[in-house]
Amino acid sequence: xxxxxxxxxxxxxxxxxxxxxxxxxxxxxxxxxxxxxxxxxxxxxxxxxxxxxxxxxxxxxxxxxxxxxxxxxxxxxxxxxxxxxxxxxxxxxxxxxxxxxxxxxxxxxxxxxxxxxxxxxxxxxxxxxxxxxxxxxxxxxxxxxxxxxxxxxxxxxxxxxxxxxxxxxxxxxxxxxxxxxxxxxxxxxxxxxxxxxxxxxxxxxxxxxxxxxxxxxxxxxxxxxxxxxxxxxxxxxxxxxxxxxxxxxxxxxxxxxxxxxxxxxxxxxxxxxxxxxxxxxxxxxxxxxxxxxxxxxxxxxxxxxxxxxxxxxxx
Amino acid sequence: xxxxxxxxxxxxxxxxxxxxxxxxxxxxxxxxxxxxxxxxxxxxxxxxxxxxxxxxxxxxxxxxxxxxxxxxxxxxxxxxxxxxxxxxxxxxxxxxxxxxxxxxxxxxxxxxxxxxxxxxxxxxxxxxxxxxxxxxxxxxxxxxxxxxxxxxxxxxxxxxxxxxxxxxxxxxxxxxxxxxxxxxxxxxxxxxxxxxxxxxxxxxxxxxxxxxxxxxxxxxxxxxxxxxxxxxxxxxxxxxxxxxxxxxxx
Numbered sequence: 084x085x086x087x088x089x090x091x092x093x094x095x096x097x098x099x100x101x102x103x104x105x106x107x108x109x110x111x112x113x114x115x116x117x118x119x120x121x122x123x124x125x126x127x128x129x130x131x132x133x134x135x136x137x138x139x140x141x142x143x144x145x146x147x148x149x150x151x152x153x154x155x156x157x158x159x160x161x162x163x164x165x166x167x168x169x170x171x172x173x174x175x176x177x178x179x180x181x182x183x184x185x186x187x188x189x190x191x192x193x194x195x196x197x198x199x200x201x202x203x204x205x206x207x208x209x210x211x212x213x214x215x216x217x218x219x220x221x222x223x224x225x226x227x228x229x230x231x232x233x234x235x236x237x238x239x240x241x242x243x244x245x246x247x248x249x250x251x252x253x254x255x256x257x258x259x260x261x262x263x264x265x266x267x268x269x270x271x272x273x274x275x276x277x278x279x280x281x282x283x284x285x286x287x288x289x290x291x292x293x294x295x296x297x298x299x300x301x302x303x304x305x306x307x308x309x310x311x312x313x314x315x316x317x318x319x320x321x322x323x324x325x326x327x328x329x330x331x332x333x334x335x336x337x338x339x340x341x342x343x344x345x346x347x348x349x350x351x352x353x354x355x356x357x358x359x360x361x362x363x364x365x366x367x368x369x370x371x372x373x374x375x376x377x378x379x380x381x382x383x384x385x386x387x388x389x390x391x392x393x394x395x396x397x398x
Numbered sequence: 399x400x401x402x403x404x405x406x407x408x409x410x411x412x413x414x415x416x417x418x419x420x421x422x423x424x425x426x427x428x429x430x431x432x433x434x435x436x437x438x439x440x441x442x443x444x445x446x447x448x449x450x451x452x453x454x455x456x457x458x459x460x461x462x463x464x465x466x467x468x469x470x471x472x473x474x475x476x477x478x479x480x481x482x483x484x485x486x487x488x489x490x491x492x493x494x495x496x497x498x499x500x501x502x503x504x505x506x507x508x509x510x511x512x513x514x515x516x517x518x519x520x521x522x523x524x525x526x527x528x529x530x531x532x533x534x535x536x537x538x539x540x541x542x543x544x545x546x547x548x549x550x551x552x553x554x555x556x557x558x559x560x561x562x563x564x565x566x567x568x569x570x571x572x573x574x575x576x577x578x579x580x581x582x583x584x585x586x587x588x589x590x591x592x593x594x595x596x597x598x599x600x601x602x603x604x605x606x607x608x609x610x611x612x613x614x615x616x617x618x619x620x621x622x623x624x625x626x627x628x629x630x631x632x633x634x635x636x637x638x639x640x641x642x643x644x645x646x647x648x
Contacts, residue, residue: 152564153527154536176557180539183492183524187531192493192612195522205616210520214415215424217520218617258536259566262552266560273559279646304647322542322577323560328518329576331558337646354624358644360636374627375644378636388633393647 085114099276103232145252191223212351277307286342345370436514445477474592496528536566
């Protein structure tokens, strides 16, 4: 039997995390179909077909899938689920919304936030905000999973595209209606898929500082911008930037924590990053206990110097 | 309008998590137990809707052991009108909870179910969406704003990279994000009054739900510790180390 991976995309582009998700699903060692559902998103199907390890892309195009709501999408996946041993989506707001509904329709248990595939039915996942890891076996088929993309698993696209097969759409259930979407307008990469993340905390002291100090650093590293809950609660940064147990979980190649003390709830959202840098003036801040490189310094001096050094100026 | 709020009893978020040496799980011996914080937010939203005259009854539900009645008493003190305990000593997986809740929805016929988006113990984040699938109702997950009008609920959802507003028909399932509201504290008079409010008990058998487990937890372990980090003297040495040692910057 083969594996079905549900593609997350933004109409014209496949979500950057999908490369890592496909790499993760590839560890099952089975044939892999990728399902691309949307409207006028043929380009996404081509991008999915270029991911290494993909056997076939299934493409569904219908006007009512322009906003792929979980209700319609879960029904479509349910129709095809019988042919697959595993149904897999990224552990993003897209996958987290969708996959439990799919599992509910199929009346099967689900395993969320998979970090490691031990065997085709046994997985490792974090519980208690990552303070413990659970090894769990799922007896149901298909196995419904969301998997945490790991930035280091990203694979280069292949030249020979997998075949793309068009599938028919299931009808619109008419349960949800799209009203609006407000995307944080930014030329920075998206938090979930960025190779480098710069995150700020309460130490930034104001919303203005948050941007004035951190934006240049993001720019020189082509980094996504994140925030601790303290910074969000203080109003320095919008909620969608929040990294931690109650916000986004990220695992970039490089994570730079600026003026973040490192509460357990924040660490839960970033401690699987490959390299962690902490800049904080408090030498006893808990963030230093997990940082690979710690710099005890006033961030208002250190960050501009860091930007200058990265851009090759004398500091 | 009736609102159903499922509530989970979890280890208090301020208690330090300790993994048992034998790999059987997390040590809950003597630990303070509380209402799952996301469920507190769900309950607060439901109570506010009743106070605004939009809803007329808030029913809190807990599925679990006898001890769940403490959590339900807290829910009553926070403003729920009545409570239902679905009592079992079995370990309940999200799918099984969603089936118990679905059976209760058939009985209670709520127009809205507001759930926490996840429980802070298993961090599964499944129950609300599974319930929506079982009932065939629409779902609006990770809500940071909620408004009811004309047989619809309009919800602003916290999604990766921004916010999305959707309108779904009722009955519906909404799951709450952290920023939806700030829950109140229970006052002493309300805690006293809560003791007199009705707390009904039922069982999975009475609801006709088979709760045989579908998952098996083989081990619970400590996460691997990170390698010991180092202090760097200044920005110049930080950049050098990142470039030549960690090789994360060009």
